Amino acid sequence: MNSNRFSSPIKHSTRLASKDIKVTDEKKKKALFVLLENFSMVSFTGAVDVLVTSNLITTSPVFDVETASVDGEKVVSDLGIEVAVNQRVDAVNIKDIDILVICGGLRTPLRDSPPIHKLIAKALEEEIWIGSLWNGTYFLAAAGMFDLAECATHPDSRDLIRERYPNTRIGNTSYTIENKSFTCVGPNSAIRVMQDLIEQLFGADMKRGVNGILNVDENRSVNSAFSSGVNYIPKNLEMIIELMENNLEEPLDITDFSDYTSLSRRQIERLFSKYVNTSPSRYYLELRLNKGRQLLRKTDYSISEVAIACGFTTQTHFSHSFKMVFGSSPTQFRQAGRDNS
Template sequence: MMTRPPVQSLSPESICFPVPGSQPSAPLQLRQKAVFVLLENFSMLSFTGAADVLVTANLLRSSAIFDVETCSLHAGKVRSDLGVDVAVDTTLARLDLNNIGLLIICGGLRAQLKSNAALTSLIKKCHANSVRIGGLWNGSYFLADAGLLQGLECTIHPDSRGLFKERFPGVSLSARTYLIHDRVFTCASPDSAIHAMLDTLEGMHSRQLKRQVNEILLANLDQPGTLPLAHKLEKLPDSLIEVITLMENNIEEVLGLAEISAYTGMSRRQIERLFNRYLDISPAKYYLGLRLERARQLVLKTRYTMSEISVATGFACTTHFSRSFKTYFDVSPSYLRWQWRDSDNLAQ
């Protein structure tokens, strides 16, 4: 991450910040500012991976093409998911909106997913000015909150999918690890943050520059696959992903295997073979796991009662829900919420 002393009296247009390892820089108006808004408990790996793409692009040019700047919601320091406090360049209140070409909201596992008026205002202003905007880990929550994802397919870290679906039922969630729509992109994992930023770099500059950065950072590794579950990163056939997506989109109103067969055009036997071959589990048990994983997210991320969570995840009664939850996770939902302790992390 590049750091620089704060600027107070000079106008941004007249200032040129040197980048370590680069030649003397071009005037600022020929460069673009990439602003990373770091939420409390942000994913350090997602942030550094995405920022590394931009810094590496700078080093491959005779003069820098990005000024990388970090921003916090309130304070001058932000704690990462590693427990490391990171000193940022500015805050939302002091952020200079001139020359921003890229705005990235960097979330994390314990980042608070709550509306923030100042952040929403920033996202809307940047969107109106044709700035490219992205969300890392669960940063897409704030893009959706600002209305940027209406009518678009997006992605978010699996641990936040339950809360996202409850909060934004009209936004389509994908099992892909990252998605880009014109000037808006969303990422669900640290590795996909690099790939999304590489594609964004291509859109802002050239395929050649993307290829050069890719060769340095990733050595042409395969593109990331899909995220059907929080712990699954493997590549699956499209037919299986179609079934999993259908299950994910019908957690509250649970579908029977006959209904899934009718929707997908595959026979029950075909569906069972796909699950057994690629996931070594029956469709029914996998579907139950999806529902219980969604329930775990709601237990940890919301203030919903256990009765409300049982209904939201397709259980006929709270007793059945609690028993199934404890069997699956080896802990009751009430005890798990008590263990979470930090009530500030629960959404209303």
């Protein structure tokens, strides 16, 4: 089997203390969030949570997060909570920053800020990622960033941006991401745009891994393991997945699923391809390996005992499959968990 052919999100469906995904770009990214007066706390923490969660599912941390304010002092959020920052805006060494995010909020004053304008200008010169939350888009528009590309901003700030910067193209979407810039209108879109940023920087597997952790509170059952945007699955497919989940120690054959659902092998394969973006065998394998990963983290079972509990006849087969999917051997995975505990 070609291990690169499929990309099911099942292997990222559980929060882990140790690291699983190997990233191709080993350079850690530093994100700087500039907090404006009355910034949206929920948008800010949602965006940061996406980046921090990425560090939980990688072989080594891929993001550092820092904060700044215009004067370097604490900033009061829209919730009335004071947040201390790492530095003042004019002290930022932009060459150390990979992602610059301007964080606004509903009551953030939209007025000229020379320190912020200067920082954005430096960021443009360095060609780093530049983004905004809520009406932080105002300051990016002031720099002329959206005379050609579209941006997103909260509806309350649209008229002011259009009046002061008439060349700005404001779209109708809740967020945008293109040409190393991103914008969003509020808390939910802040999370989504940062997830898309993860995909741009580190690939779809990383994004799915983060989604598998952060999206578990959505009102879905088995759907939460599926491709983004899928809100319905056929009853037959749901039945097959339930059979898989209940038979991990003694795996069933696809013919068993056919007998149970009266579907042909080909029909089952088409269902998985359409709704899960992988094959039945790959999906089943990752379910079993995901159980193994949990046992390695939470128990003192030997590797051979874990292998048997996941339906593998030999420890060698289990270890090979585990490394193929997660990028590290069971022994390495368990040791990484101990090192990070």
